[in-house]
Amino acid sequence: MNLFEKKIHSNGFRLTKGPIEILQVNLGKLCNMTCVHCHVEAGPTKTRENMDLRTTEAVAAYMKNSGIIPPPRFGPEGQSVSGRYRGGGIKTLDLTGGAPEMNPHFRYLATEARQLGIHVIDRCNLTVLFLPGQENLGQFLADHNVEIIASLPCYLKENVDRQRGRGTFDKSIKGLQLLNRLGYGKEESGLALNLVYNPVGPHLPPDQHELEKDYKKRLKEDWGIAFNRLYTITNMPITRYAKYLRALNQYEAYVELLINSFNPATLEGLMCRNTLSVGWDGRLYDCDFNQMLGMQLRNGKPMTIFDVYIWNLEGRRIETGNHCFGCTAGCGSSCQGALENKSEKVRR
């Protein structure tokens, strides 16, 4: 039993899957950037690790069938079935990468999901909006009412450029202004524009609510930018970020900080409980972090989007490791930001 399991067991908790409502799909590792904190190890050279059409079609079929109890001989190809509709199913398609928009099937998948009435999130790095061939990306997202969750680790240029590469801040500001012109970030438009903060150094994020106020003030005053919510996310000490911490000789200290900051009040809200993560090659995982660590779901054999259905997963034990302390430290962390607001009383 790993240290994380011991810790949650000592708090009387077992981490198991509930109903799957969020399908988080990693469309590949191709990205126009190479940020130091990137747990995906994405970059411009990762051209081979990208989801192909057959796999995106299987994802679309899975979304379509996710609220249906299958007949006994439900085929392995994810085809439509005439089973009994049981309600529920996938409510959100969360598209990530790399830069998910650089995958040629990104728009197909987003369109399919919207036609099924599924909410779609695009995890956008903002600079992708200015790549050749992506000139109408913002308009496409607005036309399909896709929520944008965009990285902006600081409202200060030097901090953003240090973490994400020189010139990123200026392009990010231009991208946010473009999205505002399309209606994003304005309450009355219904087009959600949420930002992501992750610490530039090896420490926990500050209070999400307080930081959001600072971001809103600075971005409005300095650049005329409006947005809806700010999500604070803890950096995971895995892959590229682990290498970065080791190079600074700060890996052990950071891991210790995460362990010592364990907060049991975050357990109920852990994102792996209602999320299914799909890799670019169709393999399935409990979350995006487990995906990057190769902790594929197994059911006698490795599970993929081609041969698994939503009703197989409920009640399953979630695969954990000591990296999970990154989700339970302080106010907690998920792809939707903090799990508990520090402004509220911390339950321990």
Ligand code: SF4
């Ligand atoms: S933009 Fe996102 S996916 Fe691309 S390198 Fe940076 S963190 Fe990784």
Ligand code: SF4
């Ligand atoms: S790393 Fe993944 S499996 Fe572990 S607690 Fe976080 S979301 Fe759950």
